[in-house]
Every structure is written in C-alpha cells, then in structure tokens.
Amino acid sequence: MSAQFLQFLLAGLTVGAIYALVALGFSIIYNASHVINFAQGEFVMVGGMCTVWLGNAGWPLPAAIAAAVLLAALLGLALERFAVEPARGASVVTLIIITIGASILLRGLATLVWDKKLHPLKPFSGEAPIQIGGATLLPQSLWVLGVTLVVVLLLSWFFGRTLLGKALLATSHNRLAAQLVGISVRRVLLVAFGLSAALGAVAGILIAPITFTSWDVGVMLGLKGFAAAVLGGMGSGPGAVVGGLALGIIEAMGAGYLSSAYKDALAFVIILAVLFFMPSGLLGQRSADRV
C-alpha cells in the first residue's frame, strides 16, 4: 500500500513542479500589472515544440533548449510591447481578453510553423527507471524537480537581492509610488512578461520527454497552472510553488484513490472551492479596500 502511495506522491510532485513553474509565470505578471496572462500556457507549448523542432534540425539539446527559452522570452516581450502596452489604460477585463486572443494567435501560428502532430522529446538522461522504496521514478522527473528547485532559488535571489527584482516587487505593491521613485514601469512590465514566458518555456521543455508535446498542450497546462496560482494565492511567489505542488499531488491522489476518469475535473473544482471559501488562496494576502 505504501509503495503505491509513494508512486502517486512522486507522480504528483513531478507534474506539480510543472504547475508550479507555470503558476509562477502567472503570479509574476499579475504582480507587475494585475493582468492574468492567459497566454502563459502557450509559452509552455512554444518551449517544448521549439526544442523538438531544433533538435530534429540537428541542433544539440542544450543549444536547442537555450534557443527555445530565448524565443519564448522574445514572444513574451512582444506580447507586452504590442498587445498589453497599447491597451495600458483599459480595464483589467479587456487586458485579460487581449491575452486570450494572443493565446489563440500563438496556437494558430504554432500549427502553421510546426504541425498538429504529437512530438516526443528525448529524455535528458535516459529512460531507465529508478527504484525508490517500491515505487519507480523516471530520471526525467529528477530533472523536473531539480530544475524547478534551482529556478525557485534563483527567483528568490532575483526578487530579494537585485535592484531589478526589487523594482518589480515595488511596482506590484504600489505602481504610483514606484513611478515616483523613478522606476520605469514600462521596463518592469517588459521584464515581467519576458521572465514569465521563459519560466513557461522551461516548464514545457522539462515535461515534454514525459508527456509528449504538440500545438495544444498549452491549453490544459495553462489552465492548471492558473488553478495552481489561484490555489496558492494569485500574486504570491511561494503561493505559486505551494499551489502547484499541492495541485499536482491532489490530482495524483485523486486519480489513484478516487477515480482516474475525473482527474482533470479536480483542478477546476479546486478553483471553484478556492473562490467560494478562500478567494485569496492559501498564501495570498487578504485584499482590503479603503472606502
């Protein structure tokens, strides 16, 4: 019994780490601009598809990965510069709809530039499963967990110790005050989008060897990452990580012990439950409005 529990736990942690990376992307952009970027899932897709494409064209894997992350970051910058910035003064709902439109555009471009087939990506260090206490773990899962940990540490260093990171945080707390002390909000937004896109791409590349990639993987992953961000508290970095891991584990346990057919539904039931009972999420700040 416990070997089975461990198996579910490991599966949940692996996919939870991916959700955490996607949720971080949501949180960073939300922090900087109060926009929920529903094109986040598409950055995940671009990361995986671009790596496969370059890999098939003969590029060595590290170069393909670097190029894919860079391409995703550029797309994030382009999204901010050409879609979000011109609509700066519009309401949040308008901006969200703009990002939904961008996600549809990116999916369409993906089918034109690449194709609609499923693509496998070679695992980074082989497929031989590792036995741990009766459960098995793929080496790729170790990559997922390891890289996610490194990314989270890098981000906490970035936000806590660098001027640019602190500027991002300042903008999220109070935009006007940040502008008054000389922070270029425009630059902050560009960095936020670019960074989130890169995070999404990394997530897509890490998971592609396990789950295949195709033009529409972004839809589900984006929505689940959003669910994770809501669960952990939209806008909270640690919340995104906790929410992602929690969602992954809940899904795996649900599939294992309840019914495997309703796995996807769990993420959306969680969104509903959080919004009903705990709108600011697990670690989010209670928002208060001055009347």
Next chain:
Amino acid sequence: MKHRAWFAAALLAAATAVQAQAPIRIGTFLSVTGPAAFLGDPEQKTLELYVEKLNAAGGVLGRQLQLVAYDSAGDAEKARTFAKRLIEQDKVDLIVGGSTTGETMAVAPLIEQAGMPFISLAGAVVIVEPVKKWVFKTPHSDRQACERIFVDMKARGTTKIALISGAGGFDKSMRAQCMQVAKNHGIEIAADESYGAGDTDMTAQLSKIKNTLGVQAVLNCGFGQGPAIVTKNYRQLSIGAPLYQSHGVASKQYIQLAGGAAEGVRLPAAALLVAETLPDSDPQKKVVLAYKRDYESRYKSDVSTFGGHAYDGLMIAVEALKKAGSTDKARVRDAIESVRGFMGTAGVFNYSPTDHVGLDVSGFRMLEIRKGDWTLAR
C-alpha cells in the same frame, strides 16, 4: 419547326455530354489533425493517391472521380458539420470516411436520414450493430480484436488479466466488448482502470494494476496518444506481464512515440504491416504488397493499417459503383451490400444484409513489436 427540333436535339446532346463528363463525387471527412491524426493522415493520403491512380486509368464508369475532403480533427461536432455539408452542399455520391468511432456515430443519423451510402473507417462494433441500412465499415471491429487477443492469451495459458482504457468512443466500446466475450475464452478480468482523453500520466492507474494479485497480462483498449503514454508508463513501472494493445495503434507513429517501451507489445493487426514476410502462398500477399509499395514509394513513409482501411473502403466503393452501373444511391448501397469475396488489405470482405463489417478473424494476425518493427508473434 425544323430549327426547333435541331436546337432541342443539340441541347440534349450537349446536356448528356456534360452529364457524362460530370465527375463522380466521393466525399470524406477524416481526422487528419488532432488526437487521431495518425489515423486520418494516412487515410487521406491513401484516398488521394488512389483517386489519382483510378483517374489516370480512365476513371470509373467512364467518369473521373473527384474527392471532396474535410478535416474533422477527431471532433464529433465538426464531423457532423462536414457530413452535412457533404450531403447538402457538395451533393456527393457516396462517403468514405469517419476515422473514429465517435465521429462515425455522430454522423450516422444524418446518413440514415439522407440515404447516403457511407463506408466508415472506424473500429467499434456499435457502428454496425444493430445494422444500419446505409452504414458499412472496413476495419475489423473491436469485438473481433478482443476475440483475437483472447485466443492468443488462452493459447499462452493466460487466465487473469487487467484492462485499462481511455474515454473515447472506441475505447469504451472495446472495453465493453472485451468484458462481454472474456468468459467465452475462460479469461477473468481482475482489474479495470480508465484514463481521460488528454491525460499525460497513467502511472496511478498502472500502479493499481501492478498491485493487483495474479494479473498475467494487461490489455489497453484505445488509440492515439493514450496507449503511447500507457506503454511508456508501463515500462517505467517495470511491470513484467505482457502488454496487449488494440489494432488502434497499428501505425509506426505509435512505435515512434512509445520508443523503446513498445518492445514486446502484442497487438492484432492486418497482415499489411508484415507484407514482405508473408509466404507467397498467402492469399492476402498480392494486395497488401501492392498497396504497401504504392504508398511507401509515393509518400516515403511507412504504411499503416489505417491507410489500408481507406484503401479497402475506396476500392469497395468503386466495385459497388461498377456493379450498380450508376451513382444512384440506392443501387450503390445494394451493390455494396452484395460485395462477396473482395480481397482487401484487412482480409476478405463478404458483406450481407446482416453483416456490414464483412471481415472475419482470418485476416487478423497477432503481431509483436521487436526492435521497433512489426513481426508475426511466435
């Protein structure tokens, strides 16, 4: 008066001449993209290739064939829309299509209402049971796959198995069929798991199967992305029992996606996949080898049984057109139903008013995947 008569005669001659040149329109809706792409893509390629070849050889009934094709992307709603368009706007003479069971079943009521001869390329037995007047199909049905697999299992002494299936129409249908016929072969189903359509991780379900005592083999009912991931997870969990798949994975794309994990997987499939290794005395060899060579030399990619189903469907349709001598839908339908002894890539077809599948299990071979290629199972 004389001018009028000449004029009328000329007009009539012109009209019949135009009518004689009007192409025979064959409609199709296939899942060329989407989760069933490795079914629909070779199907479309096959139809295009053979329509071209038939036209180059003079067409059928002295008329050229025209293929009207739509991509339904595995979506039953889209399939319905396109089928409606084929029937009402494009006014095709018959339809050869419907890559998946879900799409075919969604379209069937339209077909019956419109009285359009329809040859489906999908698998589930529910398509032809109860027999629908206008709907035929060319692949082996899922019940035949279950029977073929159970025969193989019984011969190896397997009595207790686990099932794992997806959420699609074919998956559910095959699961139901297998559960129904299992006892006829003395096989007990000890575990029954399922996964969702877009699921990317089946380790939870397989883990439960692994922990079920006495399971000697596992049968995965499904096609497309699901079985590829099940196969990968299966090897990851180091489950020693043999894994059986359905004929829904009879494409090199499955081997490409599952990678090394596909080694040793068994499945029932048409002899088409092992055409070269068939003995010369095998009655199927000529047809399957010819199709394989045509397809591979034209498209430079490996043949799959799905393309074979499309070939069978088109050739049966052409045979029926010739037999009926016209494109009158009722006569074509009757002609299809009276096809006997037709050798296709899947086997010999013998349609009848009570049998719209036409195949028996003799054309179904048990294959095993070795070193990334198909071989006849020992």
